[in-house]
Amino acid sequence: MSKLIFVFLALIPLLCTSFSPEKPSDRRILVLLDDFAIKSSHSLFFNSLKSRGFDLQFHLADDPKIALQRYGQYLYDALILFSPTIERFGGSIDAAAILDFVDSGHDLIVAADSNASDLIREIATECGVDFDEDPAAVVVDHSAYAVSATEGDHTLIASDDFIKSDVIFGSKKIEAPVLFQGIGHSLNPTNSLVLKVLSASPSAFSANPKSKVTSPPSLTGTSISLVSIIQARNNARILISGSLSLFSNRFFRSGVQKAGSPTKHEKSGNEQFLNELSKWIFHERGHLKAVNVQHHKVGEANEPAIYRINDNLEYSVEVYEWSGTAWEPYVADDVQVQFYMMSPYVLKTLSTDGKGRYFTSFKVPDVYGVFQFKVEYEKLGYTSLSLSKQIPVRPFRHNEYERFIPAAYPYYGASFSMMVGFFIFTAVHLYSK
The missing domain is CATH 3.40.50.880 (Class I glutamine amidotransferase (GATase) domain)
Structure with missing residues (x-):
């Protein structure tokens, strides 16, 4: 009896498929x-x-x-x-x-x-x-x-x-x-x-x-x-x-x-x-797809959760075209990426390796907020590509600023010269008759 129940339970998926x-x-x-x-x-x-x-x-x-x-x-x-x-x-x-x-x-x-x-x-x-x-x-x-x-x-x-x-x-x-x-x-x-x-x-x-x-x-x-x-x-x-x-x-x-x-x-x-x-x-020609969108800091491999202003980053995406039988690398020189917040702060034309991979690098602008990597690609005869990936950008933390910057040297000199002058004035005033 138990064997019959086991056989029946095993046939249930097949029966459901047959009558679906x-x-x-x-x-x-x-x-x-x-x-x-x-x-x-x-x-x-x-x-x-x-x-x-x-x-x-x-x-x-x-x-x-x-x-x-x-x-x-x-x-x-x-x-x-x-x-x-x-x-x-x-x-x-x-x-x-x-x-x-x-x-x-x-x-x-x-x-x-x-x-x-x-x-x-x-x-x-x-x-x-x-x-x-x-x-x-x-x-x-x-x-x-x-x-x-x-x-x-x-x-x-x-x-x-x-x-x-x-x-x-x-x-x-x-x-x-x-x-x-x-x-x-x-x-x-x-x-x-x-x-x-x-x-x-x-x-x-x-x-x-x-x-x-x-x-x-x-x-x-x-x-x-x-x-x-x-x-x-x-x-x-x-x-x-x-x-x-x-x-x-x-x-x-x-x-x-x-x-x-x-x-x-x-x-x-x-x-x-x-x-x-x-x-x-019927999309046997001129059909594009984009995959493997990546971005990270220069010299690193992992995608960060947040960027800091003035960071150097790399962006890449792979674009393929359907040939009717298989996906083949799409090669063009007019694919662009925007680093966008309300308006594009950075607009770069992507380089290609001829194998479907498009890439570029740039510096994060000196503006903090929530940005997007955007690729809006439209070309006659091809399906349009619309990619977006959101990433926040933060300012420097208080301990990340440089302690002494060349532009402030005149102010440093003025402060120390005033301290030295005050010391000399005090010494002369106290010890002179």
């Missing part, structure tokens, strides 16, 4: 679709994510069972909205829930098209992107369109105006133009976190191609963004595209020739463009 709710993966992505046909028509993009280790969960956007979190814990690491026409999400998801998802540090991809609903437009607006208010307007370009057998209305655009950033697109240049067909958007000028990664040409404009243009379009030229990205202050990343077809197999495989260019590319740049951009969106 499934835990979300660290690389799980929820994909919400207008139609399951998109799963096959955009399979090349989805397969590229799967090949990099992501677990994609596909649902219709109006599925009543979908949810982003359960028991206060988020079930997914990122969200892809390939449902431009959805008027209302199913389950517990709405615009506020998606924005809270981003505010919690999770990533988001939103793809719209000419039939974009008010719900999708609202989410984009909250992220700092404003689509053209005319629901029938699409981007038209009579100069930078993609050459095809039927010229059409020039809404199929071949764009090669990419943002110049190796950290976002990698070091390999995108040679072929990107095919785009959809709606344009502008960036909210009050939002400094939004960046255009694919812009329209100076000859582009946003209008209804099926009607005559009677008034100046609201969006024209390079002010039109085709694809934009946002990195929030909590390092969550967002991609907003005005074209769902941009991600399609048809555009991935299509050849492209830009009007006015003699070069015809056998394959468009869409696949390379989106694969590289999605690596940035």
